[in-house]
Amino acid sequence: MKAINKLSYLKLFSFVIALSLFSCDDEELVQINENASTSLTLSTESVVMSEENAGEDILSLTWTEPNFGFQSATDYSLEVDLVGNDFSNAKVVAVGRDTSKVFTSEELNSILLNLGATPMEINQVEMRLLVSLSDAQRSYTESVNIDATPFSSILDLSTNLGIVGSATPGGWGSEDILDVPFYSTSENNVVVAYATLRDGEMKFRENNDWAVNYGDDGNDGTLEQDGANIPVTAGTYKVTVNTETLEWSLQEYSWGIVGGATVYGWDTPDVKFEYNPYQDNWKAAATFTDGEIKFRQNEEWNVEYGDTGSDGTLEQGGDNIAVEAGHYIITLDLNNLTYELEQTDLWGLVGDATTFGWDAPDPDKFLPDFGINEGMFYLNGVELSAGELKVRQNEEWGVNYGDDGNDGTLELNGANIPSTPGIYNVEMNFAVNPPTIDFYAWQ
Numbered sequence: 001m002k003a004i005n006k007l008s009y010l011k012l013f014s015f016v017i018a019l020s021l022f023s024c025d026d027e028e029l030v031q032i033n034e035n036a037s038t039s040l041t042l043s044t045e046s047v048v049m050s051e052e053n054a055g056e057d058i059l060s061l062t063w064t065e066p067n068f069g070f071q072s073a074t075d076y077s078l079e080v081d082l083v084g085n086d087f088s089n090a091k092v093v094a095v096g097r098d099t100s101k102v103f104t105s106e107e108l109n110s111i112l113l114n115l116g117a118t119p120m121e122i123n124q125v126e127m128r129l130l131v132s133l134s135d136a137q138r139s140y141t142e143s144v145n146i147d148a149t150p151f152s153s154i155l156d157l158s159t160n161l162g163i164v165g166s167a168t169p170g171g172w173g174s175e176d177i178l179d180v181p182f183y184s185t186s187e188n189n190v191v192v193a194y195a196t197l198r199d200g201e202m203k204f205r206e207n208n209d210w211a212v213n214y215g216d217d218g219n220d221g222t223l224e225q226d227g228a229n230i231p232v233t234a235g236t237y238k239v240t241v242n243t244e245t246l247e248w249s250l251q252e253y254s255w256g257i258v259g260g261a262t263v264y265g266w267d268t269p270d271v272k273f274e275y276n277p278y279q280d281n282w283k284a285a286a287t288f289t290d291g292e293i294k295f296r297q298n299e300e301w302n303v304e305y306g307d308t309g310s311d312g313t314l315e316q317g318g319d320n321i322a323v324e325a326g327h328y329i330i331t332l333d334l335n336n337l338t339y340e341l342e343q344t345d346l347w348g349l350v351g352d353a354t355t356f357g358w359d360a361p362d363p364d365k366f367l368p369d370f371g372i373n374e375g376m377f378y379l380n381g382v383e384l385s386a387g388e389l390k391v392r393q394n395e396e397w398g399v400n401y402g403d404d405g406n407d408g409t410l411e412l413n414g415a416n417i418p419s420t421p422g423i424y425n426v427e428m429n430f431a432v433n434p435p436t437i438d439f440y441a442w443q
Contacts, residue, residue: 038066038141040129046122046147047108054106059146062100063129075132082115083124083145091115092130112150113372119152154278154371157183159191163239164213165202167232168195169381169425171443177425179208182241183277189244194253194275196236196381198423198442201229204241204248214246223248236272252298255282255332261291261323263361268299271363273332274380278371282332285346285365287395292320295332295339305337312338327394329367347377347428350400351389353419360395366428375431381442383423388416391428391437403437410435 043060065074078101081090091111095101103111117123126143162179164170170177182191182204204223205213215227223246238253256270263286264270273282295314296304306318314337323341331340348362355363366377391410392400402414411434423442429435 038063038129038131040127040141040144042127042144042146044146047105048149049105049109049112050151051153054104054109056105057102058105059103059108060100061102061127065099066131077130077132079128079130079140080111080115081126082117083126085115087126087128087143089115108148109150110374112148113152113154114374117148117150119150119154122147122149124148152372155280157277157280159184160206161191161204161241161243162206162208163193163195163202164205164208165200165229165232167197167200167202167234169423169440169442173208173210174440174443176440177443179205181277182239183275189242191241191243193239193241194237195239197232198234199232201231203227203229216248221248222246254298255334256296256299257284257286257293257330258296258299259291259293259320261288261293261325262286263363270296270299273330274367276331276370280335282334283367283370284330284332285328285367286330287327287346287361287365288323288325290323290325292322294318294320307339312340314339345393347391347393348395349379349382349384349389349426350392350395351387351416351419353384353387353389362392362395366426373431375429377428377430379424379426379428381423382426384419384421386421387419389419390414390416401435401437408436408438410437 041062047058049058061078063076075097076095076099078093078095079087079090080093081087091114093101093111112123112125113119117125124145125148126145128143129141130138131141132138159182161182163182164179165172168180170179180193180195182193185192203213203215212225214223214225216222216230217224217227219228219230223241232250235252236254238251239248240251241248254270255273257273258264258266258268258270260266262271271284271286273284276283294304294306303316305314305316307313307321308315308318310319310322321339326343327346329342329344329346331342333339347366349364350360350362351358364379364382366379369376369378390400390402399412401410401412403409403417404411404414406415406418410428417437419439420441425440425442427438427440429437
């Protein structure tokens with residue numbers, strides 16, 4: 001991907017927008033100035049974002065405080081959307097009482113990608129200012145436009161092929177859980193899926209629909225359209241299909257973290273990684289104590305990696321990796337044999353419906369969406385028993401959510417959430433207010 005390092009030009013221009021606010025009560029002792037106005041000034045009419053300038057300030061917006069005729073405590077918010085959306089899905093940036101806002105390239109880029117802007121192309125973006133004098137006295141300025149070119153390091157490895165069947169989370173077809181997806185690889189016509197399956201049967205089909213589906217008559221490793229169901233035993237697998245020759249294979253395949261710093265120590269089960277197709281790497285969420293870890297395949301020592309030089313590079317059979325106590329997102333890059341440990345806040349499930357009950361540790365940790373859905377968190381294939389549970393941050397009760405009314409809406413310090421025994425994919429959405437949680441039972 002070719003990145004542009006500099007803005008083609010920087011030109012200062014101003015948009016002056018008249019803003020009139022009227023008193024809602026003729027009996028008020030203070031008369032609001034009907035001619036109060038503000039001007040919104042942007043530092044440029046065109047921005048180009050790139051990985052190289054991600055940390056740099058790229059756009060400044062300033063405005064003057066309207067003269068309402070008295071000293072006021074005015075709050076401001078900026079709304080950003082793509083031209084043509086009429087601010088129906090705008091991203092809101094709270095500014096408080098400041099009369100300016102500076103966006104870094106990374107910050108503005110994230111907003112635009114969340115809006116669905118096309119990377120590496122010029123997108124017309126509109127912005128407007130919300131002036132709030134009180135809950136009853138709020139007004140927008142007219143929108144102003146700017147040309148913006150975002151960048152993306154997100155890959156699109158998606159294909160239209162998926163796995164369906166009684167062995168899969170969605171069963172033979174579910175509105176809640178889509179087919180297990182296949183992803184493109186570096187080999188032409190070869191796609192791969194990473195699937196945790198149970199005892200049952202499966203088939204492959206296109207577009208989550210039965211119009212084009214494949215089975216394996218004779219179970220001999222070659223697919224036939226409308227062929228027989230394929231039997232499978234429970235396990236975690238790598239499924240490979242050649243879409244040209246219709247040859248396919250199924251092999252046991254998983255990656256995990258093992259070690260004295262993990263909740264399970266040097267014994268199984270390992271802390272499991274999930275494949276991240278947006279960056280072609282593997283991600284895990286874990287809470288560590290002071291100790292050591294290693295990475296290994298299939299919860300066995302046949303293929304295991306450590307870091308002999310403590311430089312973030314993995315070697316087969318390398319030294320144990322020392323870690324400090326904390327909450328981490330771990331990235332494993334098998335293409336370059338590197339890893340990263342990022343300390344961050346983690347969400348987990350706790351309760352008598354979970355593995356360790358109401359006490360720490362909370363082994364069932366949510367992963368954030370590593371695509372462009374900011375505020376979304378996922379936990380796939382978690383097994384729950386009959387009982388209750390809650391969501392909490394960093395295995396402590398300082399920040400915890402329950403569900404008053406059991407309606408899928410989360411409340412801070414809310415009621416325990418009842419659980420029915422089963423295996424679930426859990427989706428939590430903090431991009432909305434109030435946040436929500438959904439449990440999708442495996443079919």
